[in-house]
Amino acid sequence: MSGSLIAKNLRIQREARWLVDDISLELRPGERVALxxxxxxxxxxLLRLLTGYLPAEHGELLLAGQPLSGWPAQALSRQRAVMLQHTRGLANWPVAAVVAMGRAPWGPLHEHSIVQQVLALTGCDTFANRLCGTLSGGEQQRVQLARCLAQLWNNGAPQGWLFLDEPTSALDLRHQQHLMRLLKTLTSGANLHVFTVLHDLNLAALWASRVLLMHQGKLVAEGKPEAVIQAPIINRWYGAEVLVGEHPKEGAPQVFLCS
Ligand SMILES: Nc1ncnc2c1ncn2[C@@H]1O[C@H](COP(=O)(O)OP(=O)(O)O)[C@@H](O)[C@H]1O
Ligand SMILES: [Mg+2]
Structure with a gap:
């Protein structure tokens, strides 16, 4: 699919507070955006609004030129997958079955090979037959990523819009690196577009093509990692004292917390 995801003046209020306050943005094909x-x-x-999981109370959301709310559910599920921060209710399901659930929008075809490929890509193949409830937090995160990739698999690779909410929060260093490299490879052909909330600023700086910084419901900074991940900006919006240096090999900004 070509075309951007465009949000105009999104707002949502809870308990007399704007949780998302007049946000407009455009996500373009092939981008790797870190929020x-x-x-x-x-x-x-914001991630829930952009994916249609939460209906926007104000504003407009267009995917490939069509209002997101007007997309047929099956067509939308083939084009965008979402990994939320918390997933419940899958403890008694085997890993391979959860990943196969991702194929639901594509009909009742037997697509064992896609599930196997995705399990291998995400390093979940070694515990494919285990129940999700027996996995560590990091292993469960990898299963959820695998389910999303299975959902978007089309003609030999995942295609479309992948939304992730803190997908690395429980991953060890090796799996953080593996996930970021995998998503870079998969987006390089411009058929997969990734928008992810990331807690780890150093990972965001190494991985993203564009960084968005949110504070109290508003987008307060946006641009290439080196334009956003600067000490005065991080100090101001996080209220933390940091230094920002350069990655010795990659040149990307890296944040050092002051003791
Ligand atoms: N349904 C709700 N009712 C009231 N407050 C909410 C609701 N959902 C989220 N919030 C609050 O909105 C703010 C933003 O939440 P969230 O989007 O989860 O933040 P983040 O992901 O940036 O940590 C938080 O202060 C949270 O407590
Ligand atoms: Mg969150």
């Missing part, structure tokens, strides 16, 4: 911001900034709420 950062302090706890409670509204990142997960």
């Amino acid at each position: 950062i911001g302090p706890n409670g900034a509204g990142k997960s709420t």
